[in-house]
Amino acid sequence: MRQQRCLARFLGSAALTASLAVGLAGCQTAGMPDITGSLGARGEASPDVDPQRAVEIDGQRYRANPKDADAALRYGQALRATGQRAQAVAVLEQATIANPSNKTLQAAYGRALADNGNFQLAFDTLSHAHTPQNPDWRILSVQGTALDQLGRSEEARRYYASALKMAPGEPSVLSNLGMSYVLTKELPKAEEALRQAYDSGKADARVRQNLALVVGLQGRFAEAETIVSADLPAAEAAANVAYLKQMLNRKDGPGIGARGRPAASHS
Helix, strand or coil: CHHHHHHHHHHCCCCCCCCCCCCCCCCCCCCCCECCCCCCCCCCCCCCCCHHHHHHHHHHHHHHCCCCHHHHHHHHHHHHHCCCHHHHHHHHHHHHHHCCCCHHHHHHHHHHHHHCCCHHHHHHHHHCCCECCECCHHHHHHHHHHHHHCCCHHHHHHHHHHHHHHCCCCHHHHHHHHHHHHHCCCHHHHHHHHHHHHCCCCCCHHHHHHHHHHHHHCCCHHHHHHHHHCCCCHHHHHHHHHHHHHHHHCCCCCCCCHHHCCCCECC
């Protein structure tokens, strides 16, 4: 009964998903969207590189030649990886002005805008980053998350469907689809999509986190705790469980996301 009351409070809150995909241990900036999946630009940072060191190195290269598209891509990614989202937008905006025909840059700029809560501009920018004749499923998925944040979930799901036609079973797209259903309070459908993503064997930690939250919101906390703790070191598992408990027991729901809208799932 207590879990049901918590669920009712969450579903009744306009801020339901402000923290759903920010990472259960607080790894991301609270209130900002965290779109599952990557656009796969050349500038994606290696997971083995220290993020702060990457900012220093890539920043130096970028400042030496701000019009260098590859340098801007790498620096923008490094800034995003360290939570400097507004700075990433500024760098990539100038790079797209200097390289207006570079679709990889446009894609990275659109992704950075979505990260920063500029959803309409992100959607419009990403629309120019590919063509109907040569679509990119990663871009379609991010466009879907932007539409979800704009309150256009039915339209967003058409973008996810198109992305899944190009990349069947892709867990990042399924995760974003699942969180789209959370926004419209369709938790069984959300769980179905997230289960499919989780069972693919290719899902990252954010998929597991999103699934645990959706399961917990349906009152099955023990199961959610098992999901969020699986295959993690004890300290990290405990931190994730504590954060999950905090979210499910807060009386007034999570905080409002960017521009007063709940934050979607997901980089």
